[in-house]
Structure formats: structure tokens, C-alpha cells
Amino acid sequence: MGTLDEERAYVERCRAGLRRMLEGARDNVIVGESVAGDRYSAERLGRHLKSLAKELSEEPEGPPFFGRLDFGQDSAEHRGRAYHIGRRHIAGEHGGPPVVVDWRAPVARAFYRAGARDPQGVAVRRRFGWSGTTLTSYEDERLDQGEEGGGQLLAAEIERPRVGPMRDIVATIQPEQDDLVRAGLDVSVCVQGAPGTGKTAVGLHRAAYLLYAHRRRLERGGVLVLGPNRAFLGYISAVLPALGEVDVEQTTLERLLATVPVTAADGEEAAAVKHDARMAEVLRRALYGRVREPVEPVAVADGSYRWRVQVDELRRIVEDARRASLPYGVGRERVHARALAAVRRQAEARGVNATAAWTRKTARALAPALDALWPPVKPVEVLYEVLRGPAEDGADPARGVLTGAERAAITWARPPRSVRSARWTAADVVLLDEIAGLVERPRGYGHVIVDEAQDLSPMECRAVARRSEHGSLTVLGDLAQGTTLWAAASWPERMALLGKPGGEVVALTTGFRVPGAVVELANGLLEALEVDVPPTRSYRPDGRVRVSAVEELGKGVVAAVREAYGFEGSIGVIAADPGAGELAAALRDEGFDLGGRLSVVGASLVKGLEYDHVVVAEPAAIAEGERRGLNRLYVALTRAVSRLDVVHARPLPPQLARPDATG
Numbered sequence: 001m002g003t004l005d006e007e008r009a010y011v012e013r014c015r016a017g018l019r020r021m022l023e024g025a026r027d028n029v030i031v032g033e034s035v036a037g038d039r040y041s042a043e044r045l046g047r048h049l050k051s052l053a054k055e056l057s058e059e060p061e062g063p064p065f066f067g068r069l070d071f072g073q074d075s076a077e078h079r080g081r082a083y084h085i086g087r088r089h090i091a092g093e094h095g096g097p098p099v100v101v102d103w104r105a106p107v108a109r110a111f112y113r114a115g116a117r118d119p120q121g122v123a124v125r126r127r128f129g130w131s132g133t134t135l136t137s138y139e140d141e142r143l144d145q146g147e148e149g150g151g152q153l154l155a156a157e158i159e160r161p162r163v164g165p166m167r168d169i170v171a172t173i174q175p176e177q178d179d180l181v182r183a184g185l186d187v188s189v190c191v192q193g194a195p196g197t198g199k200t201a202v203g204l205h206r207a208a209y210l211l212y213a214h215r216r217r218l219e220r221g222g223v224l225v226l227g228p229n230r231a232f233l234g235y236i237s238a239v240l241p242a243l244g245e246v247d248v249e250q251t252t253l254e255r256l257l258a259t260v261p262v263t264a265a266d267g268e269e270a271a272a273v274k275h276d277a278r279m280a281e282v283l284r285r286a287l288y289g290r291v292r293e294p295v296e297p298v299a300v301a302d303g304s305y306r307w308r309v310q311v312d313e314l315r316r317i318v319e320d321a322r323r324a325s326l327p328y329g330v331g332r333e334r335v336h337a338r339a340l341a342a343v344r345r346q347a348e349a350r351g352v353n354a355t356a357a358w359t360r361k362t363a364r365a366l367a368p369a370l371d372a373l374w375p376p377v378k379p380v381e382v383l384y385e386v387l388r389g390p391a392e393d394g395a396d397p398a399r400g401v402l403t404g405a406e407r408a409a410i411t412w413a414r415p416p417r418s419v420r421s422a423r424w425t426a427a428d429v430v431l432l433d434e435i436a437g438l439v440e441r442p443r444g445y446g447h448v449i450v451d452e453a454q455d456l457s458p459m460e461c462r463a464v465a466r467r468s469e470h471g472s473l474t475v476l477g478d479l480a481q482g483t484t485l486w487a488a489a490s491w492p493e494r495m496a497l498l499g500k501p502g503g504e505v506v507a508l509t510t511g512f513r514v515p516g517a518v519v520e521l522a523n524g525l526l527e528a529l530e531v532d533v534p535p536t537r538s539y540r541p542d543g544r545v546r547v548s549a550v551e552e553l554g555k556g557v558v559a560a561v562r563e564a565y566g567f568e569g570s571i572g573v574i575a576a577d578p579g580a581g582e583l584a585a586a587l588r589d590e591g592f593d594l595g596g597r598l599s600v601v602g603a604s605l606v607k608g609l610e611y612d613h614v615v616v617a618e619p620a621a622i623a624e625g626e627r628r629g630l631n632r633l634y635v636a637l638t639r640a641v642s643r644l645d646v647v648h649a650r651p652l653p654p655q656l657a658r659p660d661a662t663g
């Protein structure tokens, strides 16, 4: 058990260890490039070493460890040993034991899971307090003596004022969160969590954990993190690099699927139909509707010979390829291959030497006739035909799948003249991905993490499912925060659409962001949202809510912001999208600097974000702004870490108005 001075000396040993590792990695990059046997492995080795060097040099000068475990005499495996636990492994001197153990290593698990009732061999758990890069304090829990308690350091971490982007939570992951973080790679799980229960944090730490525990298996497939928008990605993007993981793809579904620019918008009705799962059947029919039934033989001239594939055989070939449920493109290749094989059999029977050159020439000669039967396609061509409406002869892939009104809703009022002049909407991009996925399987990932998943449409779920078909999924969301027209009403249904029917649904119920007083206000609204979610308990008894009726909204907001500056941390003014600009101007006129501590954001962009002090401006306007405006308002209210000001010039939405909450 070290004293504070001894622990500080240990910090120096860690820093020296890190420096050694960095130098070693740099040397190895140079050596690695010259020692690998062939170019391919040289490249791979070089890439690996470079990313190690990059990772190490990006290592912030931050605390090298945050905790320590001292095992007692009754631990079978670690008897009498002590381990410092940090964000990354730090090698020991001269090949000795590591000076810091990675938080993801099996031995570190006890740091998160041991308790007085089940000490797991741990005698003492120590948590360290840091001020910048200086070690300032520690707190011990003597688990062997039945001592256990969150302590000051844990509370301080959870209540600290927020500035800048999201930070990792490795030092304070809670047991129910740890369960999810360390679930096996083959486990697909859905996390239903109220605002601020740490869903996003859990998802990101799970990504880091999986990359550590299953690096080999994930090396090829990789890990994909999908977030709702760019602002959110900007907010979370530093977490994984801080944990030493620089190779995770973090993007939005929109960007992942983008194959054409979005230059048009759908009305609500059209969007609702296009995002409905039945569109998958419409598109499948449209695509396979291109395949023709053979009605005549295919013949090729070959010198003095003329080879034929007879109609019956062609029918069989096409039918088999259809039935094999292969991607359309592979089916097409199979038709070509089997027709060619049939010709080759005839030719060889006549003594023709089927050389490579002969094969190429014959395949070319067969292609036009076979392409007429099973045509090559581009997804845009298929969608173009669907959106143009039923064909002249009345054929329509939507018949029997969509109602007449639904069919009409997605049909272009004025069809573009050609595929090239078509203008596509956001929903069309998802449909194009569906078609592309029917033609050819897209790249799959070893693990996909989807945040704010309650907002995904059925068709979007299918796009995610295609990318995690052979991998696993972590689905994060909150049914109460669904704001899209097609937001999820139940998780099992969404898990099925995501390709993981039967995936476990786990609830997180302790809130680490939103203080009790704010939870109480938001819960009033929750009842009106009529969603089936378990109640939450806030970890934070602190916090303040104030509801102010004002004459003039702008002035009220300026006053609230002025007061908020008296406290530490970030300030977010949240208003209905159309009103945000005006409020920003009003604040600027008063000399406030937007972009530093203060942000003014439209309600549609705050999902997943948080501010110490939140000013919700005119809740009625947010609630009226869209079909699921009350859900949007619920999201806005639950962004507050410490203080919430609700400022209104108009009456509050009745679901929010409480007799004791007007002031």
C-alpha cells in the first residue's frame, strides 16, 4: 500500500515506461519495413507498427492510471499482488511485469465488479484523484473489511462541469454498464436507457473492449459506430482515440449509404411509405422483374460450328439461379458460367480444344443474349422505374404490396426524363442501398454499434442488418426519445428488422447526467408520451429547475444566460429550429460570444448532447414544431447536467405545466 509520495514516484515510472514504448515503436516502424519477407507482409507490419506509434504519440500527457487493486491472500490467481489500472497497458522495465494494466484486461474486471459482498479476492480498491497531470489524492475501499462506497472521487467525476467534447468514463464504469461493455463478441444486445444513463458511453467503451479482447477477429471486419448526425459525432469522436483506439469508423448512416447526392425532399406521406419494410418486397420484385423467361435458344457461331443452349436448358439455368437466393449479380454470373459450360461440353464432344482464349471469346459471344435474359443493372435504374409508376402495360411491383394511396404517394408527380436527371431524396438513398444490397452484398463489419436507434426506420434497420449479417450488434436507444415518424414502439420488433431477432434487451436505469429535479419535470412529460420504458433513478440529488414566464422571450433568454455565466461549465440554449437563429442574434447583440461556453441550438440537433446549464426557450414552439414534438421537448429538457431554465412567453404545453412549476 503506497503513500501519496510513493504513488507519485510510481507516476514517474509510468511516464518513463511510456517514453520507452514510444521510442521502441518508432524504431520498429523503421526496422519493420526492412525485415518483413514480402511486400504484403511488410505493408501489414508497417501499418500495424505505425498505428501503434501513432497511438502512443497521441497518448495525452494525462494520468497514466486511475485505479489500483491490491489482492489479498485468498486470491488464487493474484495473491498478494497489486496492479495499477489505466487507459492503456504500460510495459515494465526489462521485460518485467507491466507497470500499468489496461482497464480491459481480465484482471481489471474486479476493479469494476468487486464489492464488499463479493470482493473477488480484492483486499483494497484504490481510486486516484488528479488535477490535470498531477496526482492529488486517493481513496481506498477496504473490501476485505466490508468497506464499500462510491466515495467522493466517484461523485466528483459524475458531477464535474462539462466542457468540450465527451470524455471516457473508464475510471467510473458502473457494474450494470460493465456487464454490457464486456459482453462477448457474439452477443447482440439492445440497450434501452433513459436520458443520461450512459448508453453512448457504454457503446463506445464496448467498441474499445471488443477491439482489445478480440483484436484478431475484428482486424478484418472492423468496428463501425453509427450516430445520428455530425454534431453528435463531433461530440463523441475523441472518446475512442483517448482509449487508444484510432481505427474505428465513426459515421452517420446517411453518410455510410450516400451513393447519390440528396437534392430533393419527400412529403411526410411519401417518406413514411418509402421507409416502410414493405418497400423491400417492392424493390425485390422490381429488380427480379427484369429477369426474362427464355423463349428461344441461345446460339454462338464458332468457325464452322454453331453451338446452342436449348430453351429447356436455359430455363433450368435461369430458374436455378433464381432459386439459389444469391445476390442478383452473383446469379447473373452463374447464368453466364453455366451457359458457357453447356457450350463447352458440346464443343469438347466435337474435339474442340477449349483453351483460355476460346473460353474468353465464347463468353463474349454469349453475353448479349444472356444479358437480355438476366440484365446487368444499376440500382438507380431500378428505383427510377419504380418511382415512375406502373408500366404502360399495367405491370407494377407495388401491386398487392402497397395500397393504391401508398403507391400514389411514392410515384413521382412529374417523372424526370431520364435516370440522370432524377433528383433523389434522403429516403431514396436508403432504397438505393436496399437495391444495391440485393445486387451485391455490401461490406460487412465484425461489430456495429448503433446509437439513437429508436429513430431508425425499418428500411434503415435493414441497411444496418446487411452490414452486420456475419457480425454482432450493439443497439442503443430510448423509445421515449423517438422523434422520427417511424420511430420504434418496441425493441424486439426493431431487433428483428436489424437482423438479430431474439437479441437481448437490457435496461439501464441509473441516470448520470440529469439531476433528480430535472428528471421529475421530464417525467411529467414522459407519461404523455405513452411509451413502455422502465422508470429511472437519478444518481444526482443536486441540480436545479426553474420555470420562468416572461413577457418577451428574447429578453427572458438573455437574462437566463447572463445568470448562467455565473456558474462553471457549458451553456446550451435550445429552441424550436426556426426560432434558434433569432435567439442567437439577440444574444450576440447583447455581447455574448457564441461558440465558446455558449451554444444556441435548434431542438432537432441536440440529441445525445449535454450542457451544464440548459435554457429551453418556448417549449410550446418545440412541442408544436413537428408530429412528435413532445418527444423532441423531452429530449431538450433532458440535456441538462446541473441546471435547467425553462423560459416561456406563451403558455406551457399542458403536459408540462404543473401547479408548482410556474414562476
Ligand SMILES: Nc1ncnc2c1ncn2[C@@H]1O[C@H](COP(=O)(O)OP(=O)(O)OP(=O)(O)O)[C@@H](O)[C@H]1O
Binding pocket: 157, 158, 167, 168, 169, 172, 173, 174, 177, 193, 194, 195, 196, 197, 198, 199, 200, 201, 202, 478, 481, 512, 513, 607, 608, 609, 610, 638
Ligand atoms: N459510469 C459513469 N461514470 C461517470 N460518468 C458517467 C457514467 N455513465 C455515464 N456518465 C456520464 O453521463 C452522461 C450521459 O452519458 P451518455 O451520453 O452516454 O448517456 P445516454 O444514455 O447516451 O444519454 P441520451 O439518451 O440522452 O443520449 C455523460 O456525460 C457520461 O459521461
